[in-house]
Amino acid sequence: MDAMEMLKTEKLSKAFGGLKAVADVDIHLDKGELVGLIGPNGAGKTTIFNLLTSVYEPSEGKIVFQDKSIAGLKPYQVTQRGMARTFQNIRLFADLTVSDNVKIAYHQHASYGVFSALLRLPGYYKGEREFEQNALELLKIFKLDHKRNEIAKNLPYGEQRRLEIARALAAKPKLLLLDEPAAGMNPQETKELMELIGWIRKEFDLTILLIEHDMSLVMGVCERIYVLDYGLVIAAGNPAEIKSNPKVIEAYLGEEVH
Amino acid sequence: MQKLFSFKNGIILVAVLAFYAVIQFTISQDIMPPFVTLNLMLICVYVIMAVSLNLINGFTGQFSIGHAGFMSVGAFMSAIITAKLAPKIIPYIPLHDPKPVLLLLGLIFGALVAGIAGFLIGLPTLRLRGDYLAIATLGFGEIVRIVFLNSDYLGSAAGLTLPRIATWPWFFFVTVISVALIHNFVRSTHGRACISVRENEIAAEAMGVNTTRYKVLAFSIGAFFAGAAGALYANYMYIIQPSTFGFLKSFDILVMVVLGGMGSITGSVVGAVVMTSISALLADYPQWRLVITAILLVAMMLFRPKGLLGNKEFSLNFLGRKDGRNGDA
Numbered sequence: 001m002d003a004m005e006m007l008k009t010e011k012l013s014k015a016f017g018g019l020k021a022v023a024d025v026d027i028h029l030d031k032g033e034l035v036g037l038i039g040p041n042g043a044g045k046t047t048i049f050n051l052l053t054s055v056y057e058p059s060e061g062k063i064v065f066q067d068k069s070i071a072g073l074k075p076y077q078v079t080q081r082g083m084a085r086t087f088q089n090i091r092l093f094a095d096l097t098v099s100d101n102v103k104i105a106y107h108q109h110a111s112y113g114v115f116s117a118l119l120r121l122p123g124y125y126k127g128e129r130e131f132e133q134n135a136l137e138l139l140k141i142f143k144l145d146h147k148r149n150e151i152a153k154n155l156p157y158g159e160q161r162r163l164e165i166a167r168a169l170a171a172k173p174k175l176l177l178l179d180e181p182a183a184g185m186n187p188q189e190t191k192e193l194m195e196l197i198g199w200i201r202k203e204f205d206l207t208i209l210l211i212e213h214d215m216s217l218v219m220g221v222c223e224r225i226y227v228l229d230y231g232l233v234i235a236a237g238n239p240a241e242i243k244s245n246p247k248v249i250e251a252y253l254g255e256e257v258h
Numbered sequence: 259m260q261k262l263f264s265f266k267n268g269i270i271l272v273a274v275l276a277f278y279a280v281i282q283f284t285i286s287q288d289i290m291p292p293f294v295t296l297n298l299m300l301i302c303v304y305v306i307m308a309v310s311l312n313l314i315n316g317f318t319g320q321f322s323i324g325h326a327g328f329m330s331v332g333a334f335m336s337a338i339i340t341a342k343l344a345p346k347i348i349p350y351i352p353l354h355d356p357k358p359v360l361l362l363l364g365l366i367f368g369a370l371v372a373g374i375a376g377f378l379i380g381l382p383t384l385r386l387r388g389d390y391l392a393i394a395t396l397g398f399g400e401i402v403r404i405v406f407l408n409s410d411y412l413g414s415a416a417g418l419t420l421p422r423i424a425t426w427p428w429f430f431f432v433t434v435i436s437v438a439l440i441h442n443f444v445r446s447t448h449g450r451a452c453i454s455v456r457e458n459e460i461a462a463e464a465m466g467v468n469t470t471r472y473k474v475l476a477f478s479i480g481a482f483f484a485g486a487a488g489a490l491y492a493n494y495m496y497i498i499q500p501s502t503f504g505f506l507k508s509f510d511i512l513v514m515v516v517l518g519g520m521g522s523i524t525g526s527v528v529g530a531v532v533m534t535s536i537s538a539l540l541a542d543y544p545q546w547r548l549v550i551t552a553i554l555l556v557a558m559m560l561f562r563p564k565g566l567l568g569n570k571e572f573s574l575n576f577l578g579r580k581d582g583r584n585g586d587a
């Protein structure tokens with residue numbers, strides 16, 4: 001196995017009844033890469049994320065993450081192995097505080113057990129201080145620290161998206177999956193977010209797979225791009241290659257390709 | 259997060275001990291009417307029942323309507339120790355008065371077996387959600403009732419008679435400890451994991467929370483304390499019968515939790531106190547109890563759909579809090 005490899009799929013497929021949402025998809029990510037996954041509506045991008053995180057079981061094919069197959073794992077086990085994600089349709093713990101949202105993702109790294117919690121042994125206080133500090137540090141990066149005691153659902157949309165990323169990072173992933181993190185943001189917010197994504201990738205030593213609808217955006221930040229259409233990978237390569245690929249232009253027919 | 263020896267905890271401790279001492283004094287001096295004493299004990303039992311059910315229904319977002327089943331298990335299992343096996347156990351207790359040890363053993367045994375029952379029912383029912391889970395827990399409560407009803411060892415329909423060995427200090431301190439432990443659990447990372455299951459199960463899994471583990475854990479802990487409540491109850495009421503712990507009892511406890519507010523420990527305490535007091539006041543007119551309960555529920559749905567306290571807690575944060583945070587006490 002290649003020591004550089006973070007993720008690889010082999011003939012990954014998922015059928016919903018007669019519909020082949022994902023068909024024979026082979027993708028791979030090396031450590032440290034920032035790779036884009038684009039494609040028109042319904043191309044199967046989110047389904048690939050759901051397969052990678054074991055929300056769905058593949059109909060065929062396999063997924064190798066850090067040199068190990070993830071077949072049969074539950075979603076939380078995949079996360080504990082070092083893969084975390086955000087959701088296209090935001091799935092925060094809406095009624096909890098910003099800070100609690102982040103702390104829940106830290107939970108898997110908790111340093112105290114149920115008995116320490118029940119009896120408030122010293123481990124509890126030490127552990128909770130750690131939680132508090134870690135959550136605060138992360139929230140600072142996403143400029144959410146001053147809102148840490150607000151209820152998540154009361155945040156403006158853009159901040160909810162940022163909180164989703166902060167929460168995913170709290171799980172301490174090696175591979176971060178971002179599903180349209182800029183959806184619904186204005187151009188200024190989007191630009192700042194993309195810079196932030198570039199920065200956290202270096203700072204946290206991450207490999208990132210980024211789904212995005214807006215092609216120009218992906219072109220700007222990703223080193224490599226996969227283009228998906230009707231569940232099939234129709235093109236792969238660096239942004240320049242993708243831009244000039246006739247199949248991509250056809251798939252996006254009617255949409256502008258910059 | 260709060261420090262253990264804070265000003266706030268000091269005040270709570272003093273208030274709790276003062277309340278205990280006043281009641282203990284009035285009971286020991288025979289000033290307290292027996293009827294009131296009985297209901298104080300019942301309030302303790304139902305506070306434990308409501309708070310422990312809230313852990314399952316309010317905090318973890320599951321829907322159990324068979325909580326009296328766990329109470330029943332605790333009651334009968336403790337009775338095995340304090341009534342059936344007592345003559346065999348007492349010679350081994352090297353104390354002048356073996357009753358406290360006997361009761362302690364009964365409490366632990368009742369709570370443990372109930373906790374195991376909670377674990378076992380938690381496992382298979384985890385695949386079920388919402389209505390289906392409710393029906394399964396209801397079924398569990400009925401199964402417990404019918405098993406005990408058909409057990410000659412446990413006295414069948416006539417039930418078991420027990421000595422009255424549980425006293426006010428037992429009721430009071432077991433209740434305080436139970437509520438404190440559940441509170442501590444809920445306000446820890448493990449409690450947050452339970453709450454994340456309630457909030458959004460898919461996101462919880464995606465964030466690395468083993469949702470299955472926490473559902474089973476909530477059921478086990480909730481059942482454990484319900485078992486303790488059952489054990490206290492059994493060792494005060496002289497007699498226990500399987501029919502005492504039927505669906506209606508489960509329903510009463512659910513009403514306390516819903517009225518007080520799902521996800522609020524203080525709410526469950528208030529709910530238990532209010533509902534038990536209403537039952538006591540209407541002891542001579544039992545037919546009115548259901549009517550009042552129904553009216554309260556309807557009124558609550560109209561005016562306070564999330565229950566008396568919602569998911570908030572009564573807190574003394576205004577005492578000695580300088581950083582202006584709230585909501586974590």
Ligand SMILES: Nc1ncnc2c1ncn2[C@@H]1O[C@H](COP(=O)(O)OP(=O)(O)OP(=O)(O)O)[C@@H](O)[C@H]1O
Nearest residue numbers: 016021039040041042043044045046047048088213
């Ligand atoms: N659980 C499901 N059951 C049935 N069909 C599904 C399911 N999930 C996705 N699909 C279908 O699979 C196809 C791919 O969906 P997917 O959500 O992966 O697309 P996408 O590329 O993420 O699109 P978008 O850009 O709109 O988010 C769609 O036709 C969708 O309707």
Ligand SMILES: [Mg+2]
Nearest residue numbers: 045046047088
């Ligand atoms: Mg999608």
